[in-house]
Amino acid sequence: MLIRVDADSPRALYDQVAASIRSDILSGALAPGDRLPAARDVAEALDINQHTVLHAYQRLRDEGLVDLRRGRGAVIAATAAPLADLAHDIDDLVRRAAALGVSADTLAGIVHAHRDARTHTTRPSSREEDSP
Amino acid sequence: MLIRVDADSPRALYDQVAASIRSDILSGALAPGDRLPAARDVAEALDINQHTVLHAYQRLRDEGLVDLRRGRGAVIAATAAPLADLAHDIDDLVRRAAALGVSADTLAGIVHAHRDARTHTTRPSSREEDSP
DNA sequence: ACAGTTGTTATAGTTCGCATAGAATAACTA
DNA sequence: TAGTTATTCTATGCGAACTATAACAACTGT
Numbered sequence: 332m333l334i335r336v337d338a339d340s341p342r343a344l345y346d347q348v349a350a351s352i353r354s355d356i357l358s359g360a361l362a363p364g365d366r367l368p369a370a371r372d373v374a375e376a377l378d379i380n381q382h383t384v385l386h387a388y389q390r391l392r393d394e395g396l397v398d399l400r401r402g403r404g405a406v407i408a409a410t411a412a413p414l415a416d417l418a419h420d421i422d423d424l425v426r427r428a429a430a431l432g433v434s435a436d437t438l439a440g441i442v443h444a445h446r447d448a449r450t451h452t453t454r455p456s457s458r459e460e461d462s463p
Numbered sequence: 464m465l466i467r468v469d470a471d472s473p474r475a476l477y478d479q480v481a482a483s484i485r486s487d488i489l490s491g492a493l494a495p496g497d498r499l500p501a502a503r504d505v506a507e508a509l510d511i512n513q514h515t516v517l518h519a520y521q522r523l524r525d526e527g528l529v530d531l532r533r534g535r536g537a538v539i540a541a542t543a544a545p546l547a548d549l550a551h552d553i554d555d556l557v558r559r560a561a562a563l564g565v566s567a568d569t570l571a572g573i574v575h576a577h578r579d580a581r582t583h584t585t586r587p588s589s590r591e592e593d594s595p
Numbered sequence: 596a597c598a599g600t601t602g603t604t605a606t607a608g609t610t611c612g613c614a615t616a617g618a619a620t621a622a623c624t625a
Numbered sequence: 626t627a628g629t630t631a632t633t634c635t636a637t638g639c640g641a642a643c644t645a646t647a648a649c650a651a652c653t654g655t
Contacts, residue, residue, distance in 0.1 A: 342575075343612085343614090346572070349572070350573075353572060357573060379614080382616090385631070386613085386614090388631085394566065394568075401622045401629090401631035402622045402629060403623055403630075403631085404629085404630060404631080414573075416563065417559070417565065421556065421570075424556055427549070428549055432527065432542065432545060435574055437526045437528075438553075439571045439572075439575035440485060440571075441482075441489060441553055442557060442567055443474075443482065444482035444483070444486050445557045445567045475641085475643090476643075477642080501601060503601075511644085512643060512645075514644075514645090515643060515644080517602070520602085533601050533603060534601050534650085534651045534652025535600090535602085536600085536602075537602085
């Protein structure tokens with residue numbers, strides 16, 4: 332497995348590291364039980380700070396994707412298994428969106444907002460669209 | 464239409480405003496040709512700065528969802544039409560992910576990373592998972 | 596032509612998350 | 626016991642986000 336980050340990207344470094352690992356879980360390159368390299372090693376290899384890598388690891392832990400135990404390192408959690416099941420569906424959606432001219436960036440924003448999709452409040456407070 | 468923001472959310476205010484409008488386009492509450500309220504008015508109603516609202520509008524313009532012209536205001540672009548076509552698919556995916564215990568937040572991260580899905584580099588650089 | 600509306604641009608200050616650095620500590624492995 | 630690795634702490638620099646004011650340019654309606 333290889334983690335890539337782009338210092339020029341507007342995206343936070345820790346977020347890029349986490350995304351990179353998520354992708355590997357999604358593609359099956361990383362499976363439950365597999366061990367991630369030590370944060371120190373990743374940091375050195377990418378020439379970034381150890382804390383930044385650990386930040387990514389801790390975020391993945393919050394998402395239930397990895398288990399962290401000091402002395403033992405970071406291990407892909409069993410909970411991560413369902414993620415691979417979504418791989419095909421996600422790829423499909425992204426592809427279909429792209430065909431419609433909707434970027435993955437925009438699509439991600441929509442998915443992100445889908446937390447309160449059911450409590451969505453579109454109650455009209457003023458009229459702006461009544462006449463041609 | 465009603466725009467909601469949460470000052471305590473870790474998400475940027477301008478991003479919340481943009482997401483709120485995107486949702487309304489997605490649900491059909493806003494259609495091409497519809498006019499958004501003036502940035503000044505939205506800012507006053509939400510008790511935030513005018514620039515923050517305009518930042519959201521400009522982001523939506525970058526995504527091709529709205530047209531901005533001074534003196535005339537912000538209007539939903541014709542390009543935004545395909546977005547509604549994705550509504551059902553997105554809802555499906557989010558629901559399926561939730562059933563698997565994958566949060567919309569995590570899902571959004573994955574979709575976001577799908578920009579370089581085809582040039583993805585999982586070339587092994589070291590061995591960590593060869594034996595039990 | 597004129598006044599009102601609305602996005603655009605500019606400047607400036609505050610707050611806060613991100614990233615860095617160094618160091619000490621606790622849990623696990625061999 | 627020695628080595629590995631995540632955890633926690635303090636501290637600093639940087640930039641994005643947000644705010645506040647103000648002037649300006651394009652468009653609308655009268």
